[in-house]
Amino acid sequence: MNIRYNKENSIAYFDNNYNLVMTNFDCQESQFILDDKNNTCRFCGKTKNEVTFSNKCHAIPELLGNKKIITNNECDICNHYYGDTIESDLGKFTSPLRTLDHIKGKNKIPKYRDVKNPRNTAEFLNGTLYVQNRNMLTVDQENKRLCFNLKTEKCIPINVYKSLVRIALNCMPKEYFDKFDNIKWLKSDETIELNKMYTNIFFKIIPNIPQMFNIFLFIRKNEVQNIPYCQMVLISNNLFFQVIIPFLNEDKILSDVVEIAECNFGLKDEKEHYTNIINLSSKKNTYISLAINTNYKKIENFK
Numbered sequence: 001m002n003i004r005y006n007k008e009n010s011i012a013y014f015d016n017n018y019n020l021v022m023t024n025f026d027c028q029e030s031q032f033i034l035d036d037k038n039n040t041c042r043f044c045g046k047t048k049n050e051v052t053f054s055n056k057c058h059a060i061p062e063l064l065g066n067k068k069i070i071t072n073n074e075c076d077i078c079n080h081y082y083g084d085t086i087e088s089d090l091g092k093f094t095s096p097l098r099t100l101d102h103i104k105g106k107n108k109i110p111k112y113r114d115v116k117n118p119r120n121t122a123e124f125l126n127g128t129l130y131v132q133n134r135n136m137l138t139v140d141q142e143n144k145r146l147c148f149n150l151k152t153e154k155c156i157p158i159n160v161y162k163s164l165v166r167i168a169l170n171c172m173p174k175e176y177f178d179k180f181d182n183i184k185w186l187k188s189d190e191t192i193e194l195n196k197m198y199t200n201i202f203f204k205i206i207p208n209i210p211q212m213f214n215i216f217l218f219i220r221k222n223e224v225q226n227i228p229y230c231q232m233v234l235i236s237n238n239l240f241f242q243v244i245i246p247f248l249n250e251d252k253i254l255s256d257v258v259e260i261a262e263c264n265f266g267l268k269d270e271k272e273h274y275t276n277i278i279n280l281s282s283k284k285n286t287y288i289s290l291a292i293n294t295n296y297k298k299i300e301n302f303k
């Protein structure tokens, strides 16, 4: 199965094909709690009689900047398990992105260090990004755009993908979660071959939007065929991810080529946003090269 990317009609693609089932956590509240009210863990199926639910469990990892969105639907055992495994790969993958986007996780904004030459660093201090070596950047001064050529920390790509799927599952209304038929894959090293279509993600940095934290879940309309059943868009500050969520049964009907469009709602000038499409199917611990394009207001001491 392959993907054909629709680059033209993002709004029509999502309008025609999907229902938006969740958006806008109320940021005015100090906490937003997701709760199925049946005291059952979504990931192991165990109840309050069998396992504890005493941790404050972030539905979206704290390392992405989430302090408020909490779930009561993940038990302490599953929470620890994910924290020690796939979530740490998500942390390694997003570390340079969080530097650029100045996202404060549990502790502070990570400092970027080049793998080959650790003296090449990038660091966000007092609203300014300090970059040690100009070779890390390609700068287009006329259009005020730059491209960072970075490498992630060593991480397992499939675990990064699983972490993103887990976020969708945590935040999904129960009626859709109940259709998800792939929990075993999420939690084990078992090789359940996923189609590579699923593990292609879009991500980018969107400059100049208000600081926001949002998740959008798109569920395929009943009458529509041949597009994935579920897609998630996660926006954390200026960081954007678009991920297909693998509902194996619902996606059985898909033919050899499916169409995906990048979600670009609300973004004023599409040309300003350069999107990376990256495949996260590999199980090998590896550095991933990223080319992150963004614009800038002012650049100083550029030699």
Ligand SMILES: [Zn+2]
Binding pocket: 041, 042, 043, 044, 045, 046, 051, 074, 075, 076, 077, 078, 079
């Ligand atoms: Zn559990």
